[in-house]
Amino acid sequence: MHPQDPELEKKEIIKRYRNLLRVWHSKNTADKKKVRRAYKLAADAHRDMRRHSGEPYIYHPLEVATIVAGEMGLGTTSIICALLHDVVEDSEYTLDDIRFHFDEKIAQIIDGLTKIEDIIVDPASSPQAENFRKILLTLAKDVRVILIKLADRLHNMRTLEALPKDRQLKISSETIYLYAPLAHRLGLFAIKSELEDLSLRSTEPDVYYSIRQKLLASKEERQKFSNRFIYPIKRDMRAKGIKFQIYTRRKVYSPSGIRCKRKKYLLKKSMIFSLFAS
Numbered sequence: 001m002h003p004q005d006p007e008l009e010k011k012e013i014i015k016r017y018r019n020l021l022r023v024w025h026s027k028n029t030a031d032k033k034k035v036r037r038a039y040k041l042a043a044d045a046h047r048d049m050r051r052h053s054g055e056p057y058i059y060h061p062l063e064v065a066t067i068v069a070g071e072m073g074l075g076t077t078s079i080i081c082a083l084l085h086d087v088v089e090d091s092e093y094t095l096d097d098i099r100f101h102f103d104e105k106i107a108q109i110i111d112g113l114t115k116i117e118d119i120i121v122d123p124a125s126s127p128q129a130e131n132f133r134k135i136l137l138t139l140a141k142d143v144r145v146i147l148i149k150l151a152d153r154l155h156n157m158r159t160l161e162a163l164p165k166d167r168q169l170k171i172s173s174e175t176i177y178l179y180a181p182l183a184h185r186l187g188l189f190a191i192k193s194e195l196e197d198l199s200l201r202s203t204e205p206d207v208y209y210s211i212r213q214k215l216l217a218s219k220e221e222r223q224k225f226s227n228r229f230i231y232p233i234k235r236d237m238r239a240k241g242i243k244f245q246i247y248t249r250r251k252v253y254s255p256s257g258i259r260c261k262r263k264k265y266l267l268k269k270s271m272i273f274s275l276f277a278s
Helices: 006-024 031-044 059-069 074-083 095-101 104-119 129-139 143-158 165-185 190-205 205-239 255-265
Strands: none
Touching: 006 031, 006 059, 031 074, 031 095, 031 255, 059 074, 059 143, 074 095, 074 104, 074 143, 095 104, 104 143, 165 190, 190 205, 205 255
16 A cells, blocks of 8 residues: 655655656647646546555546657647546536636547446457447547547556456456557557556466566577677678668567467467567
């Protein structure tokens, strides 16, 4: 449980707000004022609320907004909506209040985010998971609704260990059936991969940590192999007086990706040969 120290929590909230501004990179004074207004409204709406970890609830919308700005590269409207995404659902503020303080577009996005919560069931127990994904995409007249919801789910998955195990499993099931495929369809491959990894960490922790440890142990070996492969090419090009540049790309491994290959092809870890990319 998170220790409650009001002064330390206040400093941490300010730190997280400043980090949001840092990853946002905006120099527009008017936009900064709007975001600050949204932050203050969210802080007021969630002032007496705490997460399951014991942390102040305002940490969550701040982190969701930081994902939206820093990892998705979205702008002012999306950041404001990320800060306010739980306000209507969890406080006395209404959509009319959002319209009054901001505008109709922001109210529409908040309304879409609120409605998504009403249609989520346990998709793992149903063969209609694909239909749920279609409903989500249809419901969101503005794609930013889905993007902010993905950012919301990503932060929830990053902090999942504070929840009871049964809740972890339910949320991980929703994530793997609904949110990871949505991220894939929208081209958010890093987020899709992280959602899958975090789901695996929750549902099969022994498998997750075993694969992760093997990846870390083989990292140096893979780098040495790459260097040995490149060296004779450099040597021969220099001998011929050719000006050149060599670009290399190490494959990005994820425990969930390796787990998927092992299950699909019934392979052992040592039988996975796709180690390098050209």
